Amino acid sequence: MGILHDDVVIINQSKNEAEPSVITINCPDKTGLGCDLCRILLFFGLTIVRGDGKWCYIVLWVIPKPIIKWDTCRWELLKNRLIGTCPSCSSAFGISYYSSELQSSMVTDVFLIKLFCYDRKGLSHDITTVLCNLELDIKKVKVSTTPVGTVMNLFFVTDTRELLHTKMRQEETYEALVDVMQAAIISCNVEKVGPEVTACSQASPFLSSAITNDVVLRTSNNVSVTMDNSFSPAHTLVQIVCQDHKGLLYDIMRTLKDYNIQISYGRFYIKQGRKCEIDLFITQADGKKIIDPSMQRALSSRLQMELLRPLRVVVVSRGPDTELLVANPVELSSKGRPLVFHDITLALKMLNTCIFLAEIGRHVIGDQEWEVYRVLLDEGASLSTPRRKIEEGVWKLLMGWEQI
Known part of the structure; x- marks a missing residue:
């Protein structure tokens, strides 16, 4: 039997704000999946305080930022985004397949939000917060202040929900901006532009x-990255000790993704003093250990640089x-x-x-x-x-x- 759609991502929300919620992901594997998942959690403003995973059964303990209102709708949006990045799975035949080649060939539409308004302190942040809450991913920005106290804001964005071409989504965006900026808005326009702008x-x-x-x-001068091939007959163990920072796990995962590294097992946790310890059992794209010393040095050096x-x-x-x-x-x-x-x-x-x-x-x-x-x-x-x-x-x- 294949994996049921509702079982791919399970979110157990914490009843106590001080305690983490638990996200469980169970899906077919693909290179870079950990990076893609961590990027979504970072986009939603979640902090990963602990993680454990074997093959593609991943458990993450996360804490939302207190300034962000997390209601049932937002958790459901997060679940849909996580499911969307997981490789497809056929529940009828139990056959998993990868759609990365198809997805990479798809070009995401880019839209220009042209916002002309009166200037005030914190204006750019207020606009950016609205766009982020609407799940609009900012690709490029041009903000120009005039001598008469007005500002032309050009935000080039993509829509995570892929609805910004519709009148309803554009009106939702305009209304959300008006709620925050009120009379400061002079004009607002949304138009589709070519991908060449980014x-x-x-x-x-x-x-x-x-x-x-x-x-x-x-971040810190105290970053340790060590590799060992003696702990596992089939995997290279990478052990990382460093200070915690926002997006730490994402920085590690995107580096491994760029090197086309596969993670078979991983464990991440934060100790006292925000000190993090990460253990990863990895292989190259061909499924073999990293034996070449020059490859080990290159990967270790890159990880250290990205964490520093x-x-x-x-x-x-x-x-x-x-x-x-x-x-x-x-x-x-x-x-x-x-x-x-x-x-x-x-x-x-x-x-x-x-x-x-x-x-x-x-x-x-x-x-x-x-x-x-x-x-x-x-x-x-x-x-x-x-x-x-x-x-x-x-x-x-x-x-x-x-x-x-």
Whole structure:
């Protein structure tokens, strides 16, 4: 017998907000499944505090952010998204099959939300929060402030529900924005655009040197990655010890996905002091251990780098102006890290720092594609807040360390 649709994902909601809810996933396997699942949980604002999985029976203990209202509808949406990313399974014949090739060939429609409004403090964050709650994935942003106190916001988004082409979904988006912004809205328009608007472009030398500078902040200098082939006859054991941060498991999983690594068993838990221990039994795409020392060194080095610097944050001078740069690596599947712009705008709002211009772009730096957020800070606000404090404040929000 195959796996029943309702049994692919089971969510046991915690009755106590302080205790984690438990998500159980049981489906056929595919390379990168762990990354895809962790990305969805990160997009929904969930923190994974413990995880256990063997082949494709995965159990995750998660805690929602207290600022997000989790009702039955939101849990059901999460369940549908998790089911949607699992490989298909035929319940009639018990035959599982992969649809990754079909899914990768499908082009997701990109829409432009053009929002003209009066400026006010925290405006960009409020708009971003509305779009995230509507499950609109922000691909690119251009925010321009005029001298007369108005702002043109251009948000290029894809719709997780794939309904933004309908009048009903567009009206829902408009009404949600009006609820938050009220009389600040002057006009709002939604239109479909070509996928070329999110295409990758080559970075300028200035951008590249700023992002790759070793001065940027790090999570911790204490990251340990070890590999051992003696524990299992068929798998390589990877043991990781590091400090916890927002999206930690996603950062590990996307790295392994990019290396085409298969995970047969994994365990993740957080100890006192936010210290994390992760054990993963892995194989290469051909089902064999990682024996080659050079391959082991390359994978270990990449994991260490991604955990030391999962995102890069720096504040630089751009002529007379101050610019905040945030960059994160893009998966080989061309998916970027979720909620980055949301956290940037939230941090700046908490720091009482206003945005004058903002944009998101894809850039090639070295041999890797990056998603780069460029935020030109309001001159008056930026002068009142020390540069180092802006860097640290944005970094802490992105890492999930809420106090600024």
